[in-house]
Amino acid sequence: MAAPIFPTAQDAENAFYDALARGDVELMMAVWADDEEIICVHPGGPRFTGQEQVRDSWHKALGGGSAVLGVHVTQLVALSGPMVAVHSVQENLTPPGEAKPRAPIVATNVYLRTAAGWRMVAHHASPAPGKPDTPQAMPAGPKTLH
Amino acid sequence: MAAPIFPTAQDAENAFYDALARGDVELMMAVWADDEEIICVHPGGPRFTGQEQVRDSWHKALGGGSAVLGVHVTQLVALSGPMVAVHSVQENLTPPGEAKPRAPIVATNVYLRTAAGWRMVAHHASPAPGKPDTPQAMPAGPKTLH
Numbered sequence: 001m002a003a004p005i006f007p008t009a010q011d012a013e014n015a016f017y018d019a020l021a022r023g024d025v026e027l028m029m030a031v032w033a034d035d036e037e038i039i040c041v042h043p044g045g046p047r048f049t050g051q052e053q054v055r056d057s058w059h060k061a062l063g064g065g066s067a068v069l070g071v072h073v074t075q076l077v078a079l080s081g082p083m084v085a086v087h088s089v090q091e092n093l094t095p096p097g098e099a100k101p102r103a104p105i106v107a108t109n110v111y112l113r114t115a116a117g118w119r120m121v122a123h124h125a126s127p128a129p130g131k132p133d134t135p136q137a138m139p140a141g142p143k144t145l146h
Numbered sequence: 147m148a149a150p151i152f153p154t155a156q157d158a159e160n161a162f163y164d165a166l167a168r169g170d171v172e173l174m175m176a177v178w179a180d181d182e183e184i185i186c187v188h189p190g191g192p193r194f195t196g197q198e199q200v201r202d203s204w205h206k207a208l209g210g211g212s213a214v215l216g217v218h219v220t221q222l223v224a225l226s227g228p229m230v231a232v233h234s235v236q237e238n239l240t241p242p243g244e245a246k247p248r249a250p251i252v253a254t255n256v257y258l259r260t261a262a263g264w265r266m267v268a269h270h271a272s273p274a275p276g277k278p279d280t281p282q283a284m285p286a287g288p289k290t291l292h
Contacts, residue, residue, distance in 0.1 A: 041272065
Protein backbone atom coordinates (compact mmCIF):
# COMPACT_ATOMS: atom_id res chain seq x y z
CA MET A 1 0.00 0.00 0.00
CA ALA A 2 1.38 3.41 -0.95
CA ALA A 3 1.92 5.85 1.88
CA PRO A 4 -0.87 8.41 2.15
CA ILE A 5 -0.35 11.95 0.84
CA PHE A 6 -1.59 14.71 3.15
CA PRO A 7 -2.56 17.83 1.17
CA THR A 8 -2.48 20.09 4.26
CA ALA A 9 -0.82 20.14 7.66
CA GLN A 10 -4.26 19.79 9.24
CA ASP A 11 -4.84 16.59 7.24
CA ALA A 12 -1.57 15.21 8.64
CA GLU A 13 -2.61 16.24 12.17
CA ASN A 14 -6.02 14.60 11.79
CA ALA A 15 -4.32 11.37 10.67
CA PHE A 16 -1.86 11.60 13.59
CA TYR A 17 -4.63 11.80 16.20
CA ASP A 18 -6.70 9.18 14.37
CA ALA A 19 -3.71 6.83 14.57
CA LEU A 20 -3.30 7.67 18.27
CA ALA A 21 -6.97 6.86 18.94
CA ARG A 22 -6.70 3.53 17.10
CA GLY A 23 -3.34 2.66 18.59
CA ASP A 24 -2.10 2.05 15.05
CA VAL A 25 1.68 2.49 14.90
CA GLU A 26 1.94 1.98 11.13
CA LEU A 27 -0.69 4.62 10.43
CA MET A 28 1.09 6.87 12.96
CA MET A 29 4.49 6.49 11.32
CA ALA A 30 3.04 7.23 7.88
CA VAL A 31 2.37 10.76 9.17
CA TRP A 32 6.03 11.33 10.09
CA ALA A 33 8.70 12.54 7.68
CA ASP A 34 11.23 9.91 6.64
CA ASP A 35 14.10 11.81 8.24
CA GLU A 36 16.73 10.99 10.85
CA GLU A 37 16.18 14.37 12.54
CA ILE A 38 12.49 13.91 13.45
CA ILE A 39 11.90 14.62 17.14
CA CYS A 40 9.36 13.10 19.53
CA VAL A 41 8.86 13.78 23.26
CA HIS A 42 6.09 11.93 25.12
CA PRO A 43 4.68 13.45 28.34
CA GLY A 44 7.34 13.24 31.05
CA GLY A 45 9.68 11.33 28.76
CA PRO A 46 13.04 11.77 27.09
CA ARG A 47 13.62 12.96 23.53
CA PHE A 48 13.54 10.37 20.73
CA THR A 49 15.00 11.07 17.27
CA GLY A 50 14.84 9.31 13.94
CA GLN A 51 12.28 6.87 12.51
CA GLU A 52 13.50 3.84 14.47
CA GLN A 53 13.51 5.47 17.94
CA VAL A 54 10.22 7.25 17.30
CA ARG A 55 8.52 4.08 16.03
CA ASP A 56 9.76 2.10 19.06
CA SER A 57 8.53 4.82 21.41
CA TRP A 58 5.03 4.67 19.92
CA HIS A 59 5.00 0.87 20.11
CA LYS A 60 5.65 1.19 23.85
CA ALA A 61 3.22 4.08 24.32
CA LEU A 62 0.37 2.44 22.40
CA GLY A 63 0.93 -1.12 23.57
CA GLY A 64 -0.96 -3.79 21.69
CA GLY A 65 -3.15 -1.22 20.03
CA SER A 66 -6.33 -3.26 20.51
CA ALA A 67 -8.10 -0.74 22.75
CA VAL A 68 -9.46 2.50 21.37
CA LEU A 69 -8.38 5.66 23.17
CA GLY A 70 -10.71 8.62 23.39
CA VAL A 71 -8.87 11.54 21.76
CA HIS A 72 -10.34 15.04 21.94
CA VAL A 73 -8.08 17.78 20.57
CA THR A 74 -8.86 21.39 21.56
CA GLN A 75 -7.40 24.93 21.76
CA LEU A 76 -5.58 24.88 18.43
CA VAL A 77 -3.19 27.74 17.80
CA ALA A 78 -1.62 27.45 14.34
CA LEU A 79 1.23 29.34 12.71
CA SER A 80 1.18 28.47 9.02
CA GLY A 81 3.37 29.22 6.04
CA PRO A 82 3.72 27.74 2.56
CA MET A 83 6.29 25.14 3.69
CA VAL A 84 5.88 24.85 7.47
CA ALA A 85 3.09 24.72 10.05
CA VAL A 86 3.45 24.85 13.84
CA HIS A 87 0.39 23.68 15.74
CA SER A 88 -0.14 23.94 19.49
CA VAL A 89 -3.04 21.93 20.91
CA GLN A 90 -4.42 20.56 24.13
CA GLU A 91 -4.89 16.78 24.07
CA ASN A 92 -7.70 15.41 26.24
CA LEU A 93 -7.25 11.63 26.34
CA THR A 94 -9.74 9.17 27.79
CA PRO A 95 -8.26 5.69 28.39
CA PRO A 96 -10.38 2.65 27.47
CA GLY A 97 -13.01 1.90 30.11
CA GLU A 98 -12.86 5.37 31.67
CA ALA A 99 -15.64 7.93 31.41
CA LYS A 100 -13.68 11.20 31.45
CA PRO A 101 -10.44 12.55 30.02
CA ARG A 102 -7.37 12.45 32.24
CA ALA A 103 -5.34 15.57 33.03
CA PRO A 104 -4.70 17.64 29.91
CA ILE A 105 -1.58 17.45 27.77
CA VAL A 106 -0.17 20.37 25.81
CA ALA A 107 1.44 19.41 22.50
CA THR A 108 3.53 21.25 19.92
CA ASN A 109 3.35 19.64 16.49
CA VAL A 110 5.56 20.77 13.60
CA TYR A 111 4.83 19.86 9.97
CA LEU A 112 6.82 20.44 6.79
CA ARG A 113 5.61 20.35 3.23
CA THR A 114 7.67 17.66 1.52
CA ALA A 115 7.70 16.10 -1.95
CA ALA A 116 5.32 13.51 -0.44
CA GLY A 117 2.85 16.04 1.00
CA TRP A 118 2.75 17.42 4.54
CA ARG A 119 4.56 15.36 7.16
CA MET A 120 5.17 15.67 10.90
CA VAL A 121 8.76 16.42 11.91
CA ALA A 122 8.32 17.15 15.63
CA HIS A 123 5.86 16.24 18.38
CA HIS A 124 6.55 17.51 21.90
CA ALA A 125 3.91 16.69 24.53
CA SER A 126 3.90 17.46 28.24
CA PRO A 127 1.39 17.42 31.10
CA ALA A 128 -0.36 20.77 31.50
CA PRO A 129 -1.96 22.28 34.59
CA GLY A 130 -5.71 22.85 34.57
CA LYS A 131 -8.66 20.72 33.64
CA PRO A 132 -9.25 18.71 30.49
CA ASP A 133 -11.73 19.99 27.95
CA THR A 134 -14.64 17.60 27.66
CA PRO A 135 -16.55 17.13 24.43
CA GLN A 136 -19.63 19.33 24.34
CA ALA A 137 -22.76 17.49 25.34
CA MET A 138 -25.03 16.89 22.38
CA PRO A 139 -27.01 20.07 21.90
CA ALA A 140 -30.63 19.84 22.88
CA GLY A 141 -33.04 19.70 19.98
CA PRO A 142 -34.98 22.77 18.96
CA LYS A 143 -37.62 23.81 21.43
CA THR A 144 -41.01 22.65 20.41
CA LEU A 145 -43.92 24.99 20.80
CA HIS A 146 -46.90 23.36 22.38
CA MET B 147 18.23 50.53 19.53
CA ALA B 148 17.33 48.54 16.45
CA ALA B 149 16.36 44.92 17.03
CA PRO B 150 19.20 42.52 16.29
CA ILE B 151 19.24 40.55 13.04
CA PHE B 152 20.16 36.89 13.41
CA PRO B 153 21.75 35.56 10.20
CA THR B 154 21.18 31.89 11.17
CA ALA B 155 18.83 29.91 13.40
CA GLN B 156 21.82 28.98 15.56
CA ASP B 157 22.58 32.68 16.09
CA ALA B 158 19.00 33.15 17.30
CA GLU B 159 19.33 30.13 19.59
CA ASN B 160 22.61 31.41 21.03
CA ALA B 161 20.95 34.77 21.78
CA PHE B 162 17.96 33.00 23.34
CA TYR B 163 20.11 31.06 25.81
CA ASP B 164 22.32 34.08 26.44
CA ALA B 165 19.19 36.05 27.39
CA LEU B 166 18.07 33.16 29.62
CA ALA B 167 21.43 33.13 31.40
CA ARG B 168 21.32 36.91 31.95
CA GLY B 169 17.65 36.93 32.92
CA ASP B 170 17.17 39.64 30.29
CA VAL B 171 13.55 39.66 29.10
CA GLU B 172 14.06 42.39 26.47
CA LEU B 173 16.96 40.52 24.89
CA MET B 174 14.88 37.34 25.09
CA MET B 175 11.88 38.89 23.35
CA ALA B 176 14.08 40.28 20.56
CA VAL B 177 14.71 36.66 19.56
CA TRP B 178 10.99 35.91 19.13
CA ALA B 179 9.00 36.62 15.98
CA ASP B 180 6.56 39.51 16.22
CA ASP B 181 3.57 37.26 15.69
CA GLU B 182 0.40 36.51 17.62
CA GLU B 183 0.82 32.77 16.99
CA ILE B 184 4.19 32.32 18.74
CA ILE B 185 4.02 29.47 21.28
CA CYS B 186 5.86 29.04 24.59
CA VAL B 187 5.60 26.20 27.12
CA HIS B 188 7.77 26.34 30.27
CA PRO B 189 8.56 23.08 32.12
CA GLY B 190 5.36 21.79 33.75
CA GLY B 191 3.46 24.86 32.63
CA PRO B 192 0.56 25.76 30.38
CA ARG B 193 0.84 27.04 26.80
CA PHE B 194 1.33 30.78 26.25
CA THR B 195 0.71 32.42 22.86
CA GLY B 196 1.45 35.84 21.40
CA GLN B 197 4.06 38.45 22.34
CA GLU B 198 2.22 39.74 25.42
CA GLN B 199 1.58 36.36 27.08
CA VAL B 200 5.06 35.07 26.22
CA ARG B 201 6.75 38.25 27.53
CA ASP B 202 4.75 38.05 30.80
CA SER B 203 5.65 34.39 31.20
CA TRP B 204 9.37 35.17 30.90
CA HIS B 205 9.07 38.06 33.36
CA LYS B 206 7.66 35.58 35.89
CA ALA B 207 10.15 32.83 35.00
CA LEU B 208 13.22 35.07 35.15
CA GLY B 209 12.17 37.23 38.08
CA GLY B 210 14.21 40.34 38.66
CA GLY B 211 16.91 39.17 36.31
CA SER B 212 19.75 40.23 38.57
CA ALA B 213 21.15 36.75 39.13
CA VAL B 214 23.02 34.92 36.42
CA LEU B 215 21.80 31.40 35.66
CA GLY B 216 24.25 28.75 34.53
CA VAL B 217 23.02 27.57 31.12
CA HIS B 218 24.67 24.59 29.45
CA VAL B 219 22.97 23.40 26.26
CA THR B 220 23.78 19.90 24.99
CA GLN B 221 22.58 17.08 22.71
CA LEU B 222 21.52 19.27 19.80
CA VAL B 223 19.53 17.58 17.06
CA ALA B 224 18.72 20.02 14.26
CA LEU B 225 16.43 19.72 11.26
CA SER B 226 17.20 22.63 8.97
CA GLY B 227 15.75 24.01 5.77
CA PRO B 228 16.05 27.32 3.92
CA MET B 229 13.12 28.88 5.81
CA VAL B 230 12.70 26.79 8.97
CA ALA B 231 14.85 25.13 11.62
CA VAL B 232 13.70 22.76 14.35
CA HIS B 233 16.20 22.30 17.19
CA SER B 234 15.93 19.78 20.01
CA VAL B 235 18.30 20.30 22.93
CA GLN B 236 18.86 19.34 26.53
CA GLU B 237 19.04 22.33 28.87
CA ASN B 238 21.21 21.89 31.96
CA LEU B 239 20.48 24.84 34.23
CA THR B 240 22.41 25.72 37.37
CA PRO B 241 20.59 28.22 39.62
CA PRO B 242 22.63 31.02 41.21
CA GLY B 243 24.58 29.82 44.23
CA GLU B 244 24.33 26.14 43.29
CA ALA B 245 27.28 24.06 42.14
CA LYS B 246 25.62 21.59 39.78
CA PRO B 247 22.87 21.65 37.16
CA ARG B 248 19.40 20.62 38.26
CA ALA B 249 17.48 17.82 36.54
CA PRO B 250 17.67 18.12 32.77
CA ILE B 251 15.07 19.79 30.59
CA VAL B 252 14.32 18.77 27.01
CA ALA B 253 13.40 21.66 24.73
CA THR B 254 12.06 21.92 21.19
CA ASN B 255 12.85 25.27 19.57
CA VAL B 256 11.39 26.28 16.19
CA TYR B 257 12.83 29.14 14.13
CA LEU B 258 11.61 30.75 10.92
CA ARG B 259 13.54 32.90 8.49
CA THR B 260 11.70 36.23 8.37
CA ALA B 261 12.31 39.57 6.66
CA ALA B 262 14.12 40.52 9.90
CA GLY B 263 16.38 37.47 10.00
CA TRP B 264 15.82 34.22 11.89
CA ARG B 265 13.36 34.39 14.77
CA MET B 266 11.99 31.92 17.30
CA VAL B 267 8.33 30.99 16.86
CA ALA B 268 8.01 28.13 19.36
CA HIS B 269 9.76 27.00 22.54
CA HIS B 270 8.42 23.90 24.32
CA ALA B 271 10.36 22.78 27.39
CA SER B 272 9.63 19.90 29.77
CA PRO B 273 11.47 18.03 32.52
CA ALA B 274 13.33 15.00 31.16
CA PRO B 275 14.33 11.82 32.96
CA GLY B 276 18.02 11.09 33.40
CA LYS B 277 20.95 13.12 34.60
CA PRO B 278 22.06 16.58 33.53
CA ASP B 279 25.11 16.92 31.34
CA THR B 280 27.83 18.75 33.19
CA PRO B 281 30.36 20.93 31.41
CA GLN B 282 33.51 18.96 30.67
CA ALA B 283 36.21 19.55 33.19
CA MET B 284 39.10 21.56 31.77
CA PRO B 285 41.35 19.10 29.98
CA ALA B 286 44.59 18.41 31.73
CA GLY B 287 47.63 19.99 30.17
CA PRO B 288 50.00 17.95 28.03
CA LYS B 289 52.04 15.43 29.94
CA THR B 290 55.49 16.71 30.69
CA LEU B 291 58.41 14.36 30.28
CA HIS B 292 60.83 14.42 33.17
